[in-house]
Amino acid sequence: MADNVSTCSTDIGALPRTVWTVLTSPELLSRVMFGAAVDSDFVPGSPITFTGEWEGRRFEDHGKILDVDEPRLLRHTHFSPLTGEADVPENYHTVTWRLEEVPGGTRVTxxxxxxxxxxxxEHSTENWRRALAELRHTAELLSG
Incomplete structure (x- = not known):
């Protein structure tokens, strides 16, 4: 499965600290995560949960915060019971958000x-492209 990695990036017209604020504020991150309620304190080892509705189905996804390097890196695990897979470590994704300051703002990968x-x-990549577009929109609004 190592070759089946979703990757996408976007440039955002806001500084990394502003993008970081969106990624670590549950209320703002909810916009990025398609309206899901997000709950976490964003401390390594702490849980992160996503609760909402996706394609007409209720979900309660969960994971754990793995790494935090403010404002450059946020890494967490993710598991969705909607997959029908067993809730065991080998069925979890690792989601990594990398922020890099670039001229005019931030590149998020x-x-x-x-x-x-x-x-x-590829399906995950398409979903993440939509999420990154909302991250860009929200961070640029926040930065004024």
């Missing part, structure tokens, strides 16, 4: 590993 097939990886 997101990766999600452990997708079961190339098709699943």
């Amino acid at each position: 997101l990766t999600q590993d452990n997708n079961p097939t190339p098709e699943a990886a």
Whole structure:
């Protein structure tokens, strides 16, 4: 499964600290995560949960915060019971948000590993592209 990684990036017209604020504020991150309620204190080892509705189905996804390097890196695990897979570590994704200051703002690169097939990886990439577009919109609004 190592080859089935979703990767996408976007440039945002806001400083990394502003983008970081969106990523670590549950209320703002909810916009990025398609309206899901997000709960976490964003401290390594702490839980992170996403609760909402996706494609007409209720979900309660969860994971753990792995790494925090403010304002450059946020890494967490993610598991969705909607997959029908067992809730065991080998079925979790690792989602990595990398922020890099670039002229005019921030480049955000997101990766999600452990997708079961190339098709699943591409589906995840498309979803993450939509999420990054909302991250860009929200961070640019916040930066004024």
